[in-house]
Amino acid sequence: MASSSFLIVALLALVSWQAIASDPSPLQDFCVADNSSRVLVNGFVCKDPKDVKAEDFFLAAKLDMPRDTKTSKVGSNVTLINVMRIPGLNTLGISLARIDYAPLGENPPHTHPRATEILTVLEGTLYVGFVTSNPDNKFLSKVLNKGDVFVFPQGLIHFQFNPNPYKPAVAIAGLSSQNPGAITIANAVFGSKPMISDDILAKAFQVDKKTVDWLQSQFWADNHN
Numbered sequence: 001m002a003s004s005s006f007l008i009v010a011l012l013a014l015v016s017w018q019a020i021a022s023d024p025s026p027l028q029d030f031c032v033a034d035n036s037s038r039v040l041v042n043g044f045v046c047k048d049p050k051d052v053k054a055e056d057f058f059l060a061a062k063l064d065m066p067r068d069t070k071t072s073k074v075g076s077n078v079t080l081i082n083v084m085r086i087p088g089l090n091t092l093g094i095s096l097a098r099i100d101y102a103p104l105g106e107n108p109p110h111t112h113p114r115a116t117e118i119l120t121v122l123e124g125t126l127y128v129g130f131v132t133s134n135p136d137n138k139f140l141s142k143v144l145n146k147g148d149v150f151v152f153p154q155g156l157i158h159f160q161f162n163p164n165p166y167k168p169a170v171a172i173a174g175l176s177s178q179n180p181g182a183i184t185i186a187n188a189v190f191g192s193k194p195m196i197s198d199d200i201l202a203k204a205f206q207v208d209k210k211t212v213d214w215l216q217s218q219f220w221a222d223n224h225n
Contacts, residue, residue: 023093023114023177032056033083033090043178044083044090057088067100067225069168075105076160078224083178095178101126101162101169107223108184109159115180117152117173119160121145124169130158157185182224191220 024043032052033044047056059081067077082095089095095115099107101124119128121144129141130152143163144150152158154176162169189201190212198212205212 024091025093026091030057030088031091033087035087044087046090047087052088057086059086061085063098063172066168066170067098069100069102069105072102072105072223073219073221074108074223075102075162076100076107076223078107078182080182080224082180089178091178093177095175095180097173097175099160099171099173101160101171103165103167104162105168106161107159108186109157110182110184111155111157112152112175112177112180112182113155115175115177116154117158117175117180118149119144119152119171119173120149121147122170122172124162124167125164126169126171127161127163128152128159130156132156184220184222187220187222190215190218 030052031046034047035044037045039045061079061081063079067079069075069077077100079098080095081097083089101107123146126144127141128144128150129139132138132140133156142150160171189196195216198209198216201212202209
């Protein structure tokens with residue numbers, strides 16, 4: 001009886017894990033996104049396998065080439081390769097990004113609502129960190145050098161900063177979703193459309209409304225492309 005109970009619990013745990021996964025597991029070899037379909041599903045409709053080509057899994061992304069960080073107010077440029085760029089990623093639960101950092105540039109505090117991120121430094125040095133959820137809000141941080149790897153758990157606020165005032169930095173990140181999403185905290189809070197009431201934000205951040213109004217008047221640019 002005890003062994004049967006254990007088996008039931010184990011099966012329920014396995015089913016629950018599959019149910020809460022960010023992306024559904026594929027039920028066939030691949031499900032190349034059919035971007036021409038008007039059918040709305042959670043993800044993308046599959047292209048007919050007979051029409052699938054190697055190009056559906058390929059992108060000449062030129063990730064070996066530096067990106068422009070000079071036009072970014074935060075001094076970074078994120079080049080995301082997701083299912084919108086490579087249709088073959090549909091249902092495979094993975095994507096990646098190249099992040100370029102200017103000297104003293106940062107990828108500001110943000111979250112990925114649908115993915116865990118694993119990042120490795122290709123060039124330079126990065127100061128990175130994330131904050132755990134309420135009530136602890138524990139801050140975990142680390143200085144990364146070339147070749148180092150760091151993980152940012154799904155949904156937690158995290159950042160990367162290049163502390164070198166003279167040299168740029170480059171990193172590559174893998175994300176556990178075909179479409180991880182990104183919510184930049186400052187942009188979402190102070191740059192929402194329409195704007196959140198300054199009464200609400202003033203109380204939330206314990207500042208006066210003039211400070212909130214000034215923050216909301218800034219141009220909150222996106223560093224993703």
